[in-house]
Amino acid sequence: MTKQTVVTDSPAEAAEFLNRGGLVAFPTETVYGLGADVFNHGSVGGIFTAKGRPSDNPLIVHLRSPEQIGEVASGLNAHAEALIGRFFPGPLTVVLSKNRSVPEIVSAGLPTVGVRCPSHPVAAEFLKHCRHPVAAPSANLSGRPSPTDWKAVFHDLGGRIDCLLRGEPSTIGLESTIVDCTVDPPLLLRSGAIGLELLREVVPELQVATSCKPGEAPKSPGMKYRHYSPEASVVLVEAPPHAIPTAPPSAWIGLSGPPEGVFRSMVCRSPEEYARILFGFFRACDAEGIGTIWCELPPEEGIGRAIRDRLFKAAGK
Numbered sequence: 001m002t003k004q005t006v007v008t009d010s011p012a013e014a015a016e017f018l019n020r021g022g023l024v025a026f027p028t029e030t031v032y033g034l035g036a037d038v039f040n041h042g043s044v045g046g047i048f049t050a051k052g053r054p055s056d057n058p059l060i061v062h063l064r065s066p067e068q069i070g071e072v073a074s075g076l077n078a079h080a081e082a083l084i085g086r087f088f089p090g091p092l093t094v095v096l097s098k099n100r101s102v103p104e105i106v107s108a109g110l111p112t113v114g115v116r117c118p119s120h121p122v123a124a125e126f127l128k129h130c131r132h133p134v135a136a137p138s139a140n141l142s143g144r145p146s147p148t149d150w151k152a153v154f155h156d157l158g159g160r161i162d163c164l165l166r167g168e169p170s171t172i173g174l175e176s177t178i179v180d181c182t183v184d185p186p187l188l189l190r191s192g193a194i195g196l197e198l199l200r201e202v203v204p205e206l207q208v209a210t211s212c213k214p215g216e217a218p219k220s221p222g223m224k225y226r227h228y229s230p231e232a233s234v235v236l237v238e239a240p241p242h243a244i245p246t247a248p249p250s251a252w253i254g255l256s257g258p259p260e261g262v263f264r265s266m267v268c269r270s271p272e273e274y275a276r277i278l279f280g281f282f283r284a285c286d287a288e289g290i291g292t293i294w295c296e297l298p299p300e301e302g303i304g305r306a307i308r309d310r311l312f313k314a315a316g317k
C-alpha cells in the first residue's frame with residue numbers, strides 16, 4: 001500500500017487532507033501524532049494499518065480547545081474539571097466517559113475515551129482547521145520509539161500516510177501524562193512531563209497504576225505492549241561504570257558519565273533535556289548499528305519518573 005505522502009508546512013493544507021478522510025501526521029509538544037477524523041471509522045482504521053498497531057490499543061482524541069470535550073465525552077466530575085482547568089492545553093491526557101457517537105475503534109471497545117488539548121502552536125492551528133476532533137496515537141511504526149521530529153515520522157510512515165505536517169522537533173519528547181478520571185480516586189496510567197507531584201497539587205488522592213503482571217488484565221490497554229524500543233539492546237544502570245566493553249559498539253546516555261569505551265555518547269544537562277533527546281538518540285543509534293545502549297536511570301521525581309518508565313519499557317522490563 002504505497003501512498004504519496006505530501007510533506008507540508010501549512011496546517012490548513014494538512015487539515016484539508018484530514019477532513020477528506022486522510023491520515024495526517026502532525027507535531028505536538030510531546031511527540032508527533034498520526035491523526036484521523038475521530039468520527040470517520042474507515043480513516044481511524046487506517047491508523048492501525050499504517051502503524052501495524054494492535055486494535056485493542058486505544059487512541060487519544062486531540063481537541064482544539066476544552067470546549068470540544070462535549071463532542072466526544074460527557075459527565076465530567078470535579079477531578080476531571082480541576083485537572084483540565086489547570087493543565088489544558090498541555091501534555092496531559094484525561095480519560096473520561098465516552099459518548100456513543102465516538103466509534104468503538106477509537107477506544108478499542110472501552111466505554112471511556114482519552115482526550116488531550118496540545119499546546120503546540122502548529123498543532124493548535126491544525127486542529128482549528130479540522131472539522132472534528134482528531135484521534136491520534138504517536139506517529140511511529142508500532143513498537144518503535146515515538147517520533148520527536150518530522151524526519152523520524154517520514155522514516156517510519158513515508159508512503160503509508162497521506163500528509164505530514166512539518167514543524168519543529170517536539171520540545172518535551174515523551175508521550176503525554178495520562179490520568180483516568182472515571183475511577184475514584186483517579187489513577188495515573190502513564191507518567192509524562194506533568195509529574196506526580198504537580199498532579200497531586202490538584203488531586204491529592206491520585207493513585208499510581210501498577211504495571212500489569214503476565215495474564216492480568218491491563219488497567220490501560222497500552223500497558224501490555226513493549227513500547228519505545230530501539231533495535232539495539234538497552235542496559236540500565238543507576239550510575240556510570242568506569243568503562244564498558246568496546247565490542248559490540250556501544251552508546252551512552254545519561255546525566256553523568258560517559259564511561260570509557262563508548263562509540264557515541266550524550267550527557268544531558270537536565271532531566272528535561274534527557275527526555276527531549278532520548279527517542280531521537282535511540283533512533284540515531286539504530287541508524288549507526290550500535291549494539292548496546294547504556295542508559296543511566298535519572299532520579300525518580302518530576303519528569304524523571306517518565307524517563308525511567310520509558311527506559312524500563314525499552315529494556316523490555
Ligand code: AMP
Binds near residue numbers: 221
Ligand atoms: P500513544 O500515545 O501512541 O501511546 O497511544 C495512546 C495511549 O493512550 C494508549 O496506548 C493507551 O495507553 C492510552 N489510552 C488511550 N485511551 C485510553 C482509554 N480510554 N483508557 C485507557 N488508556 C487509554
Ligand code: MG
Binds near residue numbers: 137138146
Ligand atoms: Mg505510541
